Amino acid sequence: MKAILLLLIVINTSDAFLHFSKNKTQVTTDHRILANVKIYSNLAEIIQPLGKLPLEFSEDDWRDIRPDSLTLVGSNVTVTQQTITEKKQSLNNAHVFVRAPSSSNTETKFVKATLVDEKRNLVKLIDKDVSKEPIYFTASSDHIVYESDPPQSKYYVNFTFDTSDAVYVSYLRSNLNWKTRYQLNLFDESKSAVLISMADIRNDGQSRVDIEHAELLGGDINLQIQSNSYWKSGSSMHEAAAFDNSAGIHVASRKSFVPSIGQGEEVAGLYVFTVSTPFSVEGKTNYLLPMFRPRATVERFALISKYFSTAGASNGKAQRSYRLSADRFLSKGNCIIREYDRLVGETSLPNLAAKNPHDFAIGEDADVVYKENVTLISAQALTSVSSSYHGTHGQTKSTYNVNLYIKSYKNRPFKLEYQQHVHASAVKLIEPRTNFTLENSAVKYKTTLAANEEKVLSYKLEVVN
Template sequence: MKSLTLFVLLSVFIYSINGKINSSDNKIFSHVNIYSNLAEIIEPLGKLPLEFSNEEWSYIRPDTLTLIGPNVNVTEQIITEKKTSLNNQKIYIRSPTSTNTNIKYIKGVMIDEDRNLVQFTDNFIGTEPIYLTVSPDQILHILPPPESKYYVNFKFNSKDNVYTSYLRSNLNWKTCYQLNLFEESIDPILIVMANIRNDGKTKLNIKHANLLGGDINLQMPRPYVPRPPVHKYAVVENLQFEAETFNLIRPPPPSIEEGKEFAGLYTFSINQSFAIDGKTDYMLPMFRPSVTIERIKRFSKQSFSGIGKRTDKAERTYRLQSDKFLSRGNCMIRENDQLIGEISLPDLAANNIYDFSIGKDSDIISKENITLISTHTYNETLSNSKVEERTQTIYNINISFKNFKKFRPVNIEYEQVISTRSVKLIKSIGDVKLNVSTIEHKSILSPLEEKFISYTIETVE
């Protein structure tokens, strides 16, 4: 079953591409799965060995380089780092007879690049070749020194199409949201954008991509950043910047299909080819979900603080529900075109209800007074004949809720979590309920209205 599923996946993006992977800026990736922290590159296998530049390799997780296909059997895999040697190349070095005020360079030949051992002739010293070990900053290179390249070779058995697969860290994506709220009679609007990021230096051309959302456990070690060598060059070419030509007629930007669920994850396909320049964020609109928002002023107490008087401000809380899956991402919230806050949305299933708060509302105040009625300690015999000490306490709680807004009614919600062995609601005034171990109250406060609730509870610890 696994092989059949893989075959169906691979058959979607079979292209007639031949030739080995290279580090050209014009490289085209046929299929890319983009995750929140990395990307999987899937390519039809071309000429072996596969070749990667030093920069490309710094973004690749080597242990993920593999061959995939319906019936591929890898019997050997070799990864090799190679670099053209500087040995026997002509260079210039600072003459040993130079001074700080009179610097001279003489021509030499690199004998051992590991030790920077150079052969040269200095007429001030003699006519015979001599040898000197010099520091890297004393060398002038006529040509840019070669960089490492990495080669990956496979031995395998397969009668079907074979693809290379590997993870790289310089391509990722995240979801960006903007929630626009209006009057209660106007439906809210949730704008969803996919922000695809290329952290590399070179342009990436992609034929087909999937954006993967959900709880995905893929890790990428910190990318290796090559230490820049200390080199001097005899000739430095002038840097030239090519101006971008803007055509009057441009092809339409790619679109992102609605998400499809599989294995508890969601995939959003981009079937049109696109390109991302290096160090660039590329943002595309996604689906437009239908959402509902309920505005609430909430007083939420996750622990019982005991006797005393307290004054609290309500939390500005919103209850969100979407008809489509929402992948986690940052959300900017606007109400009547004013930016009022931001949150980080988690992964949300379609039609799931999610509450979030973005600050306090100073116009909605609660005043609470908790008094102790009684307390006593007793012993309880358990079913195993073990005796444990219990403390029973009875509290009376009086709360007032006041809406200081002059023209707007508000929905308020109150919850008090009581984490004890057991809790009982003995009596109450107002709409007060006990839900397992949480005291709950909901009501509407008219402008400038004040309401009171009172309840008595028994706790056992």
């Protein structure tokens, strides 16, 4: 399932900021005013006090709405009927200008006409060069010129329901979303790692939104919407960034103060982060707010990770790897990694529980190479095994000798880890197995290599297939 995040906000597109109150609920036909909005990573749930029925949506608004999500919510409401209708003012019998049939490739003439059937673009006109009587023909849509802006479709949603309490309308739309961004800064081993987390809120609409109260939820929720809206980037997009001043980043906010996000609290398997103060996001804007600053520990090491093969010799390079652990929950998001003030790569972090270590690699380390040679020592056929799925089949127990050569070209010591993943019915390390361990069908080895050091290692492996 998709891991997504949620943001609860109150929207108002007017200059005067409206405050949402349980004691005073304003009913409005503008679906962007005084709206309680829960924003996820790919869409938003809009919750508004129910106004006059039927509800009217413009074609631009409807383009971002998931129709089957429209419903009424409340503590005591029962919907007995619901209709969704598309309507557009007819242009039939409207006066237009159309390219005359007598026009040539060198001379284009437009004459006044009457649009008889807008679906077929059937027009009626008098072209003296063709006939003194009215003529009818179907014109190409790009040959018709209107005297005013043609009306667009509008969508009407109506309900019949029973209730004795306040009623709200709820629906999903795709022009609001948010995600988490991380920056991981690493220095000398003696200095603590710095993990910066930010909430990246995207307003993909045309109008500014004023956010009075916000709750960000990190966790695993599955919602889908079909829409033409998507996460955009490039010259047409501008960002409003708000970080703490200690990070040296410009603060761009309508308010004179920067909103802050509180510590996360676990609720029903999700984590809730509360935004302390109101803020605004302009249309077509990404607005970044600083989240918590977790205490993070990062272990750097070179990793040789491979899958066991009986083909004989193999070789390769180690991976530049990291083991990250934080003192609190980390929501899913992209992470850019810096070491000694230099960009070294990026990775996608999953949802991580507090103190749960996460390993990731960001590329090859050309200074650490290995060569491995696998030799078959013996093979023994075992008694046939009966399986309800595959019938009776035989198994073979094979013993291999694995010789491993590791060479460092670095001028400093570093940590190295080796992992050999074995797919088999049973795996066993045979003594002696100096410093090698077997964990979940993976042979593992950890060491610290000195500058320019090389190691020659070997172990025996018993595999049943």
